Every structure is written in structure tokens, then in C-alpha cells.
Amino acid sequence: MELNDPTASALYEAVVRSGGDLVVGLDFDGTLAPIVEDPTQAHVHPDVPDLLVALADRVRGVAVVTGRPVRQALALGDLDQVGTRIAERHRSFIVLGQYGNERWTAVDRRVVSPRPPAGLAGFLREVPSLVRRADAADAYVEPKGLAVALHTRRLPDPVGSFARLLPLVADAATRHGLAVEPGRLVVEVRAPGMHKGLAVSRLAEEWSAKGFLFAGDDLGDVEAFTELRAMRDDGIATMAVCSHGGDGPEELEEIADHVVDGPEGVVDFLKGLVADLGPQAG
Template sequence: MDFTDPSASALYEAVVRSGGDLVVGLDFDGTLAPIVEDPTRAHVHPEVPDLLVALSEVVRGVAVVTGRPVRQALALGDLDQVGSRINDLHRSFLVLGQYGNERWTAVDRRVVSPRPPAGLAGFLREVPSLVRRAGAPDAYVEPKGLAVALHTRRLDDPAGSFARLLPLVTDAAARHGLAVEPGRLVVEVRAPGMHKGLSVRRLAEEWSAKGFLFAGDDLGDVEAFTELRAMRTEGVATMAVCSHGGDGPEELEELADLVVDGPDGVVELLRALVHDLS
């Protein structure tokens, strides 16, 4: 793969040198699957399943780390079948859902999940009032079991609706002891205490990673990118890849070592990684 930035090239080469001790973590929406108006139709790039299988053969482990519930990611990405194929090769693959609160492995093939957070039921009762006060009564409300996401992408004024909704949701979430995760025209409310940075750290420890490449596209990936920087100071070869598709958050791009053009760019990078590690 050609890099215009010499520093990105050097980081990529270090990641490749970690070889069989490399862990690859991948966000779902905006990274493996394009951002779409209807989140129930966010299917992965057609090359992703075969690439994940091929990648698993040359690295220590592959993980999908997403804000989605695990079962959604499994269905939309055909990841259950991907896991079967990888398990047949005696390689490691897992899916962490809801930022790491849910876990599914290709070996166990069951979702391990905590109870819904205290306060979520009370917050959900407030949602109809919140969207009305924000002038966004038709905002799409997506229950996630352990969380709830409010999307404004389908509305006539998605950005304006989001700007009005976010402070109302933030205040209500605080009253119920919940965390708020803003994204691209979506705000998610969930239990505090878990984020992708913790997931990355735990994966690195579980798999004894000497290298870690993580790709993500939104504010929920900031903690993961920050953790990669900390791990780099500890001697782990790391690379943070921003899959922005042209409209990613500036905060994430500033932390990224490499910016690629959405799922197409991620697929190109993974294809190169498989080639360079084989």
C-alpha cells in the first residue's frame, strides 16, 4: 500500500513486523459497513467476510468492536458464518458489542452480556418528551437492550435537529446516571464505565499483543485511538486508522495515524495487510 506520509508508512511497517503477534480491531458502522439512513440496512462491504478470514490466518486475533448490540453486528455482517470459518482454522475471532459490554467469540458462539443499566428505563420514558422539545418528534429511536440511540439522519434538518436534541439528552442522561456518546447525527445513551479504549486494552492483554491496528470512524473510537497512543509508549507497535468517508469528526482525525476513505479504504488497507503478512 502506498503512503504519502512517511510517518504513517513507518508505523504500518512496524505493525507488519509484529506479524503473528498483531491484533486487528475494527469498528462496524462507517468502517466495515457504510453509514446509511436506516441502521438496520448497514451491511458490510462485500469483500469483508473473506478478508476477515484471510486476516485471521496471519495475525494473533481479529475483533469487531462496535456500539451495536452483538446480535445486530452478527446478522448485518454475516459474522456468525465468518466466525465459523475462522474457528475451523483454529484462529481467534470475536465481536464486542455495545462498546465492549457484550462479548461473542467464534469458539463459544453465545452472547455474554450484563443487565441493562439502572436508569435506562426511566430515561426511555422521557424520550418522547425530549424529541418533541427538540422539534424532532420523528427522530428514529433505536433500543439496544443495554442502551438507546436517537438518530436524526432521516429528518428534514438532521444537523439542526441533532444540535437541539443533544443538550436535552445530555441533561436527561445525567439525571439518570447514564453516559452519552454523540456520533454522526446520532446520540447514544448507555451505562458509564465502558468504552472502546478499555476494550482495546483488554484485547491486547488477552491476546498478548505486540502490535495493534484499530480502525474506526466516529467519536466512539476516540478512546480506542487514545489507548493505542498509550500502548505505543509501552513498546507495542500500534496504528490508528480513521475511516471517515469524507465527513468524520476532527477529533478522531487528529488522533489518527492514517485516514482512509470509508469502508472502501479500510478494505484496501486490510487487503494490503493480508498480502504483507503472508
């Protein structure tokens, strides 16, 4: 696959050379699935299931690392069936949900999850007041078990509503000892201490990665991209791919090694990667 930028091209070639020692990590929303007004309808691109199987055949392991609960990602991406197909090939596939707090593997096929964070129940009791104060009473509130997300995409003034809501949510989350994760017209509140950078680091160690490629689209992926830079300094071939869907954060693009056009661009990029990796591993 030809990349226009010489630096990105060199990084890509190094990742391809890592081949059977390569780990591929992928965000879900905005990367494998389009951003939609109703997050319960964010189904993956139709080519994703077969593509994940093809990738798993050629690399050390494939992981979906998402802010969603694992069970949502499994359902919306048909990832349970993907896992079955990958396990039958004796290859490795993991889904990490809620930024790495939840874990599901194609072998164990059960969700391992901690208890909800202290303070979340108290924060949830404040949510109706917060959205009213922000003049965003119709914001979509999405409980996630270990977290809660507040979406303004459906509102008449989604950007203005988000701008008003974010500082109020951040203040309340701090009082309850919780972390705040702003995204594309969504703000998520969850337990501190876990993020995608830590999830990427643990996957690299677990799978003894000599190469790591990660694709993401939002602020929650910044830590993952940053971790890839640190891994590169330690001699691991890495590449950060930004899925740009039109309203993604500039911060992520600035630290990305390569930018593609939304989930369609991610799929095309991964198809090229599969082709360049060559025949499946034995």
C-alpha cells in the first residue's frame, strides 16, 4: 500500500515487517462504526467481521478497545461470531470495553468486569439537575454500568449544549472522585485510573508485541497514540492511524502518523494491510 507521506510510509513498512509479532488495536465508534445520532444503532461497516478474521490470521492478536461496554460492542459488531471464527483458527482476539476496564476474549467468552466506581451513583443522581442547568434537558443519557455518557448530538444546538454541559459535568465528576472523558458531542464520566494508553501497554506486554498499530478517532484515543510513541522509543514498530470523520478532534490528528477518511477509510487501510502482510500465518 502506497502512503504519500515518507515518514508515514517508513512507519507502515516497519509495522508490516513485524508481521506475526504485530498487534492491531481498533477503536469502535467512528473507527469501525460510523458516528450516529442513536448510539444503539452504531453498527460496524459491513466488511469489518471478515476483515478482523483476516487480520487475526496474519498477526499476533487483534483487539477492539472501546469506551462502550463489551456486550454492546459484541452485539453491534457481531464480534461474538467474529471471535468464534478466530478461535477456530487458534488465533487471538480480545474486546476491551469501558476503556479497558472490561475484558472478553474469543477463548474465555465471558465478560470480566470490576464493580462500578464509588461515586457513580451519587453523580447519576445529579444528572437531571446538570442537564437542566445547561439548558440541555433532552440530552441522551447512556448508563454503561461502570460509567455514564451524556450525548448532545440529538439536540437543536448540539455544539452549544455540549459547551455548556461539559464544565458542569466536569465539576460534578471531580466532586464524586470520577474521571471525565470528553468526546465528539458526548461527555463520559467513569472511574479514574484506566485509559486506552494503559490498555494498549498491557496488550503489548501480554502478546509480546514487536509491532503495534492502533486506529482511533476521538480524544479517548489520545492516550493510546501517546503510548505508541513511547513504545516506538523502546524499539517497537508502531503506527497511529486517525479516523477523521469530519468533526474529530484536532489534537488526535496532530499526533497521528496517518489520517484516513472515517470508517470507510479505516476499512480500506486495513484491507491494504492484510494484503501487504501476505499469506496467513501457519
